[in-house]
Amino acid sequence: MPNSILKGLKKYNTFMKYYSYEEFASDTNKLIQKVKGFEPEAIIGIARGGLTLSHAVAEGLGIREVQTLRTELYDEDTKRSCISIHNTVTLEKITKVLVLDDIADSGDTLKAVMESLECGNPEIEFKSASLFYKKTSIYEPTFWINEAKVWIDFFWERDFK
Numbered sequence: 001m002p003n004s005i006l007k008g009l010k011k012y013n014t015f016m017k018y019y020s021y022e023e024f025a026s027d028t029n030k031l032i033q034k035v036k037g038f039e040p041e042a043i044i045g046i047a048r049g050g051l052t053l054s055h056a057v058a059e060g061l062g063i064r065e066v067q068t069l070r071t072e073l074y075d076e077d078t079k080r081s082c083i084s085i086h087n088t089v090t091l092e093k094i095t096k097v098l099v100l101d102d103i104a105d106s107g108d109t110l111k112a113v114m115e116s117l118e119c120g121n122p123e124i125e126f127k128s129a130s131l132f133y134k135k136t137s138i139y140e141p142t143f144w145i146n147e148a149k150v151w152i153d154f155f156w157e158r159d160f161k
Helices: 003-015 023-040 049-061 107-120
Strands: 016-019 042-046 066-077 078-086 096-104 125-133 143-147 151-154
Touching: 016 049, 023 096, 023 125, 023 143, 042 049, 042 107, 049 066, 049 096, 049 125, 078 107, 078 143, 096 107, 096 151, 107 125
Parallel strands: 016 151, 042 066, 042 096, 096 125, 125 143
Antiparallel strands: 066 078
């Protein structure tokens, strides 16, 4: 194999971590144990990264009230100057909501979503959770499992292409 390709592979592996289904299943079970005491009545998954996690956590906690918000902060690998939040959620007769995303990278998405939800629903207690959290994020989720030190390549981003 040429040296340039070997260098590229070494760089790729240093700055990116493949996150397998097995790791996801294990970490999701850990997250379920962490959030259980909060006793959420509903889950809001942030699309798209939080959808797989939201479904798994909902199953683990026995929650049927699962809703989604779609956000746009990135175009491929390029970060936009501002975030867009799409969709609305209906939270009638609900007092506790868990908001899920796969990672708090910059924190912009979770921060914007949490502020929007809390502002529009001051009578509801919201908590957030993610599988990964970067210490440089402007927003720290209430619950998280792993510190992200490199780019995370989630199995759902790779295995179905």
